[in-house]
Amino acid sequence: xxxxxxxxxxxxxxxxxxxxxxxxxxxxxxxxxxxxxxxxxxxxxxxxxxxxxxxxxxxxxxxxxxxxxxxxxxxxxxxxxxxxxxxxxxxxxxxxxxxxxxxxxxxxxxxxxxxxxxxxxxxxxxxxxxxxxxxxxxxxxxxxxxxxxxxxxxxxxxxxxxxxxxxxxxxxxxxxxxxxxxxxxxxxxxxxxxxxxxxxxxxxxxxxxxxxxxxxxxxxxxxxxxxxxxxxxxxxxxxxxxxxxxxxxxxxxxxxxxxxxxxxxxxxxxxxxxxxxxxxxxxxxxxxxxxxxxxxxxxxxxxxxxxxxxxxxxxxxxxxxxxxxxxxxxxx
Amino acid sequence: xxxxxxxxxxxxxxxxxxxxxxxxxxxxxxxxxxxxxxxxxxxxxxxxxxxxxxxxxxxxxxxxxxxxxxxxxxxxxxxxxxxxxxxxxxxxxxxxxxxxxxxxxxxxxxxxxxxxxxxxxxxxxxxxxxxxxxxxxxxxxxxxxxxxxxxxxxxxxxxxxxxxxxxxxxxxxxxxxxxxxxxxxxxxxxxxxxxxxxxxxxxxxxxxxxxxxxxxxxxxxxxxxxxxxxxxxxxxxxxxxxxxxxxxxxxxxxxxxxxxxxxxxxxxxxxxxxxxxxxxxxxxxxxxxxxxxxxxxxxxxxxxxxxxxxxxxxxxxxxxxxxxxxxxxxxx
Numbered sequence: 001x002x003x004x005x006x007x008x009x010x011x012x013x014x015x016x017x018x019x020x021x022x023x024x025x026x027x028x029x030x031x032x033x034x035x036x037x038x039x040x041x042x043x044x045x046x047x048x049x050x051x052x053x054x055x056x057x058x059x060x061x062x063x064x065x066x067x068x069x070x071x072x073x074x075x076x077x078x079x080x081x082x083x084x085x086x087x088x089x090x091x092x093x094x095x096x097x098x099x100x101x102x103x104x105x106x107x108x109x110x111x112x113x114x115x116x117x118x119x120x121x122x123x124x125x126x127x128x129x130x131x132x133x134x135x136x137x138x139x140x141x142x143x144x145x146x147x148x149x150x151x152x153x154x155x156x157x158x159x160x161x162x163x164x165x166x167x168x169x170x171x172x173x174x175x176x177x178x179x180x181x182x183x184x185x186x187x188x189x190x191x192x193x194x195x196x197x198x199x200x201x202x203x204x205x206x207x208x209x210x211x212x213x214x215x216x217x218x219x220x221x222x223x224x225x226x227x228x229x230x231x232x233x234x235x236x237x238x239x240x241x242x243x244x245x246x247x248x249x250x251x252x253x254x255x256x257x258x259x260x261x262x263x264x265x266x267x268x269x270x271x272x273x274x275x276x277x278x279x280x281x282x283x284x285x286x287x288x289x290x291x292x293x294x295x296x297x298x299x300x301x302x303x304x305x306x307x308x309x310x311x312x313x314x315x316x317x318x319x320x321x322x323x324x325x326x327x328x329x330x331x332x
Numbered sequence: 333x334x335x336x337x338x339x340x341x342x343x344x345x346x347x348x349x350x351x352x353x354x355x356x357x358x359x360x361x362x363x364x365x366x367x368x369x370x371x372x373x374x375x376x377x378x379x380x381x382x383x384x385x386x387x388x389x390x391x392x393x394x395x396x397x398x399x400x401x402x403x404x405x406x407x408x409x410x411x412x413x414x415x416x417x418x419x420x421x422x423x424x425x426x427x428x429x430x431x432x433x434x435x436x437x438x439x440x441x442x443x444x445x446x447x448x449x450x451x452x453x454x455x456x457x458x459x460x461x462x463x464x465x466x467x468x469x470x471x472x473x474x475x476x477x478x479x480x481x482x483x484x485x486x487x488x489x490x491x492x493x494x495x496x497x498x499x500x501x502x503x504x505x506x507x508x509x510x511x512x513x514x515x516x517x518x519x520x521x522x523x524x525x526x527x528x529x530x531x532x533x534x535x536x537x538x539x540x541x542x543x544x545x546x547x548x549x550x551x552x553x554x555x556x557x558x559x560x561x562x563x564x565x566x567x568x569x570x571x572x573x574x575x576x577x578x579x580x581x582x583x584x585x586x587x588x589x590x591x592x593x594x595x596x597x598x599x600x601x602x603x604x605x606x607x608x609x610x611x612x613x614x615x616x617x618x619x620x621x622x623x624x625x626x627x628x629x630x631x632x633x634x635x636x637x638x639x640x641x642x643x644x645x646x647x648x649x650x651x652x653x654x655x656x657x658x659x660x661x662x663x664x
Contacts, residue, residue: 038381049370050371095427095472095474132388132391135466140461142382
């Protein structure tokens with residue numbers, strides 16, 4: 001919009017879209033990205049779920065992070081929201097704000113990362129916008145998913161006596177960020193695994209149907225296990241008192257956090273997990289656990305909700321609450 | 333995501349959303365913005381149209397532009413896309429990237445501007461994201477609209493002999509930007525009108541039903557009349573040779589452009605119009621013009637398409653093409 005480009009070494013917006021992004025737009029309603037809008041189709045009997053998360057250079061990733069991983073993370077932080085709602089992802093729209101120094105090698109890697117995840121998750125690009133972002137790269141993705149009518153799971157529906165569960169492990173991304181920035185040191189193998197967890201979260205997209213069928217409340221963990229547990233408690237007017245020992249940790253995180261309550265606190269409150277935190281009504285827990293065992297996704301029961309609306313505690317080995325409360329993480 | 337905030341003078345993300353944005357989320361599927369995603373409803377028999385445009389400080393607006401107008405412009409550049417497709421706007425999702433120096437007065441004005449346009453256009457906020465954008469404000473909006481099945485109008489459907497039309501007037505926003513930046517001087521009244529046109533485009537949202545009913549191809553003008561006319565020509569494999577004298581100008585733009593071909597060139601290629609450029613098949617032109625006359629929106633016939641695929645000329649009083657071709661505007 002009104003910015004003259006005189007750098008002929010880089011493709012113009014038209015060429016850029018045709019070369020890198022049109023191949024990701026496979027639905028007929030996207031018009032090969034040759035139009036300014038798109039039709040998003042919804043299967044008969046389904047309803048449309050929408051989520052939008054944006055990531056910015058220097059905040060959610062580093063300017064020199066691998067571009068294909070930046071792209072895939074920007075997409076996956078949205079897919080984790082859809083999965084937590086019980087929705088099957090179908091498509092996404094992309095607004096890509098490029099800093100003034102971008103080059104074609106960067107863009108090519110970014111687009112190929114997106115393409116890899118489009119294929120992996122069976123989703124397609126509907127369109128969007130490319131724009132100049134002089135302050136640094138911004139990737140704003142709006143993701144679309146489908147659910148059967150009535151199956152949407154909000155974070156507002158938990159009752160006292162529901163059992164709290166979490167997928168995957170907690171803290172890998174948060175400690176990966178600390179390893180990435182040199183703040184934490186560990187052996188090379190673990191460092192590589194943790195960095196990878198930070199760069200490329202692995203939201204349990206395939207778990208969505210079980211969420212839709214069994215969960216009373218659900219949300220993805222994007223701002224830290226502890227903070228998001230507080231949001232679930234506040235949203236549903238319930239409380240949680242969870243033994244720290246039940247929170248599932250990877251071997252790498254467990255190794256780093258051994259006898260280091262400060263590192264455990266970082267793992268619990270640091271963010272970048274993109275796992276699902278959810279509750280299941282007591283009457284359905286046995287059946288749910290039976291079903292969940294059939295899949296590949298790790299699920300851990302953390303304990304029962306209680307009636308202390310909005311109160312969350314993580315208790316240590318002696319039953320006393322861990323001193324984690326001072327940290328308050330935030331998108332800003 | 334992982335950024336600690338110690339500035340207690342400003343509301344946290346939770347409070348900010350509850351105070352400023354939840355009042356704009358009136359659909360039940362938005363859950364009062366207390367969830368991480370939303371249900372977007374579609375009327376029976378309708379299809380969902382999606383568009384996403386983002387704006388960045390220093391590119392699409394100035395950092396010190398009035399925040400309510402920044403908000404409304406960010407929304408309206410999306411509404412013009414929907415209108416050009418023949419779609420009725422229903423809802424939008426917002427990713428708001430705040431620079432480190434934002435304050436609550438700014439945010440309050442921004443939200444009240446959004447609220448004003450929500451009411452004006454009958455649309456509601458579904459959700460989105462707020463995030464830190466250290467490089468400057470970024471507003472990324474994804475807008476949703478509805479059309480009756482079969483009514484979507486792309487930019488790919490014009491045929492030679494179709495008549496080209498445009499809504500509103502051309503160049504007000506582009507010259508408003510030049511007035512805003514001090515590059516152009518005019519009398520105070522005209523300067524205020526032009527600045528306002530730059531700050532607050534007025535997309536012809538109410539014109540969408542006529543587009544849906546009559547247009548063979550349509551797009552909004554966001555990157556300049558001339559550039560977007562080229563895109564329409566390229567998309568539809570037709571050509572246009574338009575007399576410059578037919579292009580509708582406001583009195584303010586006409587005054588500035590008189591005997592100044594350079595200023596006329598800026599008006600034609602500068603962007604920020606957010607009007608609709610569209611074609612109507614010859615057999616339907618009379619009926620369309622009859623219908624269009626009943627409304628308040630100015631519509632101007634510019635001439636017929638021809639078979640010179642992708643070739644666009646704007647001709648001067650002597651019939652020779654105006655020398656406008658050297659300018660190439662771009663989102664970047």
